[in-house]
Amino acid sequence: MEQIKKPTIICIANEKGGVAKTTSAINIAAGLSLRGKKVLLIDIDSQTHLTNWLDFTFDGKPTIAELIYQTVAQFPINHDDFIRHNEKLNLDYIPATPMLAGAVTTLHADQTDETTVFTRIFSDNYFVKYDFIIIDCCPSLDLRITNAVICSDILLITVQADPIPYQGTDKMLKTLLRMKPTANIGEDVLILPTMAMNIQVSKAVLEAIHTSYGSMVLPAIPFRASVKNSSAEKTVLVKRRSDDVGRAYMNVVDVLIGGEHNG
Template sequence: MAQIIAIANQKGGVGKTTTAVNLAASLAVLKKRVLLVDMDSQGNATMGSGIQKNDLLYSVTDVLLGEVPIETAITKAEVGYKVLGSNRDLAGVELAIADQDGREFILKKALAQVRDNFDYIIIDCAPSLSLITVNALAAVDGVMIPMQCEYYALEGLADLTQTIDRIQQALNPDLRIIGVLRTMYDARNALTRDVSAELEQFFGKKLYDTVIPRNVRLAEAPAHGLPIIYFEKSSKGAVAYLNLAAEMLKKSKVKKGTNT
């Protein structure tokens, strides 16, 4: 049964989609069965996986509206994992489902139909607390928070942790933060080091040892519709995301061993 993970932060520009795409690709390289779910109407995770968002026959929109089964809407990417893609059509879904009973659990029910087919389901969330994002957080086992080590990111993090607490109490008692990931990391910057130290003090073992560096090749990869490991596998960005996937798997293995 898949572990379902949301990549979320209410602050934009912190590397959510970059992390969702490259974590999915890295887990696939490590022989895991992965589904990437794009829950952002911009469709960047879809495009970053080499799939043209405007050419989708079916998307996550059709699944949320109950127009097709989730299996029908899932596309196989050429980069080792499967994608439930998104495009601008998703922007109108919130109004369409607003009056439905159980509207917060539509995605959860859909994913339950395919959960046994995957080891990991990664959900890329939009940088807003909409009903679409609530659907994502109600469906997952945990949240990975990518964030830059800068002052305003710390303020946004407080808002996000409050949001997670509210959804945990109201909709998903199993929801938890599984890890905080430092992105666009530059160890030469004093503020980066200071904020990193604060994160370490606050989150302790939930702060990943792996950091994602600022990397030109990592920034270029989405324009080519490729995860970094397929665009430039020797780059620092590719190595970092492989290390993140390995660290995540190791922590998951340790946790399972503790529970047995």
């Protein structure tokens, strides 16, 4: 009997805000789509930055908050109701709304296992049509993140190449690994240096990241004004061949597809 191929689930996390989680999620997803992969993006941040970037307008259909609730309540689920398609990027997504702020309370109400709700959601055969599912996490370490980490095949931690945001990375990594003690370092857990600048202090942090985490480290993403512009314009940089940020994200995409995690 032929084994059903499951999608690779990538959880992009960091408890700090402003370290390019959403920028990374959208560009990696778009880059995977450019490489011919079928991608589903999930926004689990009630601030809805990813959802807004995808130009979502409220359509009366259920969002990730309702999918969590229906799963916990063990209601029948029509998965098609939750999926939207972004034509520009040729990928599917499940949006978030500010209602998602109450999802932690909903997850705590689960009678089966409050930490495996996402695992149950994405283990449904409906999702086997996707090659990759990418979860853009909120800047916290709450139960939403626990669920995302546990259900993921790859935990991708964005780390800004700057001394202050870099501080505490090791402690955060240990906290995340306690959520998923079976994770293999360098295979299931990866570090993505972001916002790297051509100045000595940034270079020193990059060197420290490579010294500390070795094979876990993905190709670094440089900091450019084009990043802020792309967010405001709701565009992606991987489509711009002349943009070195876009090229850097495509390097990350190719590493993820190839399964080689050496920076």
